[in-house]
Amino acid sequence: MPRLTGDARHRVRFTLNGAAVEGEAEPRMLLSDFLRHVLGMTGTHVGCEHGVCGACTIEIDGVPARACLKLAVQVEGARLRTVEGLAPAPDRLSVLQAAFRRHHALQCGFCTPGILMSLDSLLRERRDADEAAIREHLSGHLCRCTGYAPIIAAALDAAATLRGAS
Structure with missing residues (x-):
């Protein structure tokens, strides 16, 4: 992870549901907020912001993780999958x-x-x-x-x- 400063926004790049994405985030921005508010991936819900309820579960590099417990800047270069990426095609359910x-x-x-x-x-x-x-x-x-x-x-x-x- 690059050295971060608290007074600047940082570019974050990763793969989301098979597509390369990037955006800017403050160092303290939660991954759940980045997904929802920056990338518009509103399927990831935030229930407790403490990792207890599981509503924000996504996959990071193939492993389930709570998006409310990760910072957006921590997933630089990672492969993420959200609920929007579960269906094999837009007109088909998994x-x-x-x-x-x-x-x-x-x-x-x-x-x-x-x-x-x-x-x-x-x-x-x-x-x-x-x-x-x-x-x-x-x-x-x-x-x-x-x-x-x-x-x-x-x-x-x-x-x-x-x-x-x-």
Whole structure:
């Protein structure tokens, strides 16, 4: 990371959902704010700003991370993926997104992007994920609307579909 000064904006360049992007950020700007307010990627939600709720979960270099706990300047040169990058095409949902739709695994939808990002990461690593693994993976996410049952059902459905596709 380059040496930063507090009184200047700094250019930040990285790959976002497969495309090169850049923008300017003050050293103290959170990555979640940079994504939403500078790049217009509003799918990344901010619930708590403390990394507790999981709503801001994205991927940085293939690893789930809380965007509210990272500074924008910390991702210089990294590969980021947000919920906007989950769908394989603009007119098609991913297997996991389609399962969420079938199982009505969202209500207000505020927590959904972060949950999708975490579960997508899990299912890419472990297509054999069972209910216990899914519950463990969701333990870092807060959802006050669904009670988690439809989310778990959707994840199990997606895992079964992905196993059948491989």
